Amino acid sequence: MRAISITVGRPGAALRDVPEPQRRRGEVLLRTLYTGICGTDRGLVNNQLPFARPPPGSGDLIIGHEALARVEDVDPGTRLRKGSLVVPMVRRPGKCLNCLVGRQDNCSDGDFVEAGIRGLDGFMRDYFTDDPTYLVRVDDESLGMLAVLAEPLKNVVKAYDVYDLVSRRSIPNCRDGSRSCLTVTIAGAGPIGMLFAMLFSSIGMDVKMFSRHDPEGRLAELASRMGAEYFLREDRSKQLPQSDVFVETTGSPEVAMDGIRALRPNGVAILFGTAPGGSEPLTGQDVIDIVERNITIIGTVDGAKEHYIRALNYLSSWKDSYPGVLKSMITSVVKPEESLDVLARRPAGEIKTVIDWQ
Ligand SMILES: [Zn+2]
Numbered sequence: 001m002r003a004i005s006i007t008v009g010r011p012g013a014a015l016r017d018v019p020e021p022q023r024r025r026g027e028v029l030l031r032t033l034y035t036g037i038c039g040t041d042r043g044l045v046n047n048q049l050p051f052a053r054p055p056p057g058s059g060d061l062i063i064g065h066e067a068l069a070r071v072e073d074v075d076p077g078t079r080l081r082k083g084s085l086v087v088p089m090v091r092r093p094g095k096c097l098n099c100l101v102g103r104q105d106n107c108s109d110g111d112f113v114e115a116g117i118r119g120l121d122g123f124m125r126d127y128f129t130d131d132p133t134y135l136v137r138v139d140d141e142s143l144g145m146l147a148v149l150a151e152p153l154k155n156v157v158k159a160y161d162v163y164d165l166v167s168r169r170s171i172p173n174c175r176d177g178s179r180s181c182l183t184v185t186i187a188g189a190g191p192i193g194m195l196f197a198m199l200f201s202s203i204g205m206d207v208k209m210f211s212r213h214d215p216e217g218r219l220a221e222l223a224s225r226m227g228a229e230y231f232l233r234e235d236r237s238k239q240l241p242q243s244d245v246f247v248e249t250t251g252s253p254e255v256a257m258d259g260i261r262a263l264r265p266n267g268v269a270i271l272f273g274t275a276p277g278g279s280e281p282l283t284g285q286d287v288i289d290i291v292e293r294n295i296t297i298i299g300t301v302d303g304a305k306e307h308y309i310r311a312l313n314y315l316s317s318w319k320d321s322y323p324g325v326l327k328s329m330i331t332s333v334v335k336p337e338e339s340l341d342v343l344a345r346r347p348a349g350e351i352k353t354v355i356d357w358q
Helices: 039-045 141-167 191-202 215-225 253-261 284-292 305-321 325-329 336-344
Strands: 002-007 013-017 028-037 060-062 066-074 085-088 113-115 127-130 135-137 183-187 206-211 228-232 243-248 263-271 296-299 330-334 352-356
Touching: 002 336, 013 336, 028 085, 028 141, 028 336, 039 336, 066 141, 085 141, 135 305, 141 191, 141 263, 141 296, 141 305, 141 325, 141 330, 141 352, 183 191, 183 253, 191 206, 191 215, 191 228, 191 243, 191 305, 191 325, 215 228, 215 325, 243 253, 253 263, 253 284, 305 325, 325 330, 330 336, 336 352
Parallel strands: 183 206, 183 243, 206 228, 243 263, 263 296, 330 352
Antiparallel strands: 002 013, 002 060, 028 066, 028 127, 028 352, 066 085, 085 135
């Protein structure tokens, strides 16, 4: 069967022929239908992620962590049946307390593994076996390949939960009880930025998002279809709008600080993107402003099984409430044989590329 792997420590990916996995008792055998490509996959292929790690006893790592798969074989009496569609979870628990209660997204000692990223093979292969604990059933089969968005979206759902929790240290809503008087500004218009835009827009907040390029105005058009306003910000000379929530998805410390500086009193900054470069001083005036305005800065990563479940529910609902928007986010579908170039370099205008394994 086919598998896309990297040799950890060396750039490049290869499509290899590997033996089919054998299902053991208690496990599920899965047929991969679709896998999404994200920045982490490209970081792995270009040998830019210091935390990349092959499974024990191997030098190679099968990549891929955004997937939709179909159950091929399973023990009788399991809730999953042959033919069920599932999204596999990325992070698998270590031994800390958070991990032991299924909250490995909040692991406190780093003793976890992540499929296709660190210590565990991923899903860019024809078949894999897995523990049913880490499979999230897709009840809405009409989602099709859109279900690969559940993995990135679960991060956004968790981030929203953390925001919601900290926002309650002051009155979090408007006079009418909703959050419709609040403004959120989102830095970055990639898949994560768009999913944040849809989530905040769906609860009625005023959403503005920006990036440095908008080829042919497509991002502006897509943003308006998700109830958000898009603006171009080619450099830092353009002041960011005042907002109650700022979401940073690009990983730029300069953009992060610009967003924090534009927060209103009781504002919340959600830092999600990561990148190794850049620097921006935190000045004495910044510290004064953060303290005096009760600003909260959140860092958030990954999500738990409940966030995957809610992500799938959001996708089902958004498919109808934002018609065509999710589909427009998948800018190309390639076969595994055509995917190595796309894995190495992001094509111009890409939002999300999906690999079709069928
Ligand atoms: Zn842990």
